[in-house]
Amino acid sequence: MEFEASFLDQVVQAVCEAGRIIVQNNDKPRSIRYKGRNDLVTDTDIAVEEDLKARLSRLLPESSFLAEETSGSAFLGDLTWVIDPVDGTTNFAHGLPMVATSVGLWSKGQIVLGVVNLPLLGEVFSAALGKGAWMNGESIRVSETRDLDQALIATGFPYAIEENIDEVLAQLRAVLPATRGVRRPGAAALDLAYVACGRYDGFYERGLNSWDTSAGVLLVGEAGGNVSRYDGSPYALGDADIMASNGHVHAGLQELVARGVS
Structure with a gap:
């Protein structure tokens, strides 16, 4: 499925808007529950995921979701958003800024769009299949280190x-x-x-x-x-x-x- 360049911009905007919830909640008390001894989830995880699903549904009404907190057992369909609302929940729970929101769009067997937002660090990364990768709108490349x-x-x-x-x-x-x-x-x-x-x-x-x-x-x-x-x-x-x-x-x-x- 082909997407216009402006569509990736809309996805980035949606992810960044949802990221404001993380920023707003960063200085507030955390409500934490445990999925496992070291596997935490906060109210912020749920809020960001629900916000993303609402925004992304408006962009692609025919899409489905594979999302960690609310649809983690779903299957990848023809057009599926794959979402981690707060990657680094333990960091967030302890006030550390290494927190990411990850959103990938799966289309017929491959990821075709990807956005990683670091809302507490002020950086957003994006990529489109066959089009390149960017950080805050600037093209990025891997390192040249050989040893x-x-x-x-x-x-x-x-x-x-x-x-x-x-x-x-x-x-x-x-x-x-x-x-x-x-x-x-x-x-x-x-x-x-x-x-x-x-x-x-x-x-x-x-x-x-x-x-x-x-x-x-x-x-x-x-x-x-x-x-x-x-x-x-x-x-x-x-x-x-x-x-x-x-x-x-x-x-x-x-x-x-x-x-x-x-």
Whole structure:
């Protein structure tokens, strides 16, 4: 399905308008409930998701939703918005600004539009399939770093950390001494956007959901990067693990991460 350039602008505007809820609620007390020991949801998550669904429905009345808080068990249809209203809810609950809203549009087998908004950091990333990627309206590209020892890598930890602790630590033991460093902001959509704009040279994580990665995967691809699974096979939404990079360090990072895969 082809979309006019102005349509992406409308989607960006809708996502940014919903992001104002995060900004407005940032200094207010949080109402927190638990989906799991480390898996939080706040009233802000719900409010942003409902606001986005209303706005995006007006843009594409025929579309459906796969959204973390209110329709997380839905299926991808011919035209589906894939939404994470507040990626980094734990950060938000603790007053940290590394919070993202991720919106991807799935159309007949692929993500064709993606927006990652960082409302507390004042940055919005967008991409359209075959058209490129942007941050605050300016074109972005992945980094040119070619040597792993000069590469800054990001990662994340799965909610089921007890079940994955040995693998997580083994991977860190392999990646940390071989690179310039490892960062863990706690929001995968932000991590992928940072790979797309060249701040990170690579990223890997296990246990993510479709709404965590839908927009970010398109951002990285349109910015000239590489996205795969740990073993190098193509990544599909919902896969158990993901690796993204500038392309130059992909094989080396893949080799390092493989040392920790059980």
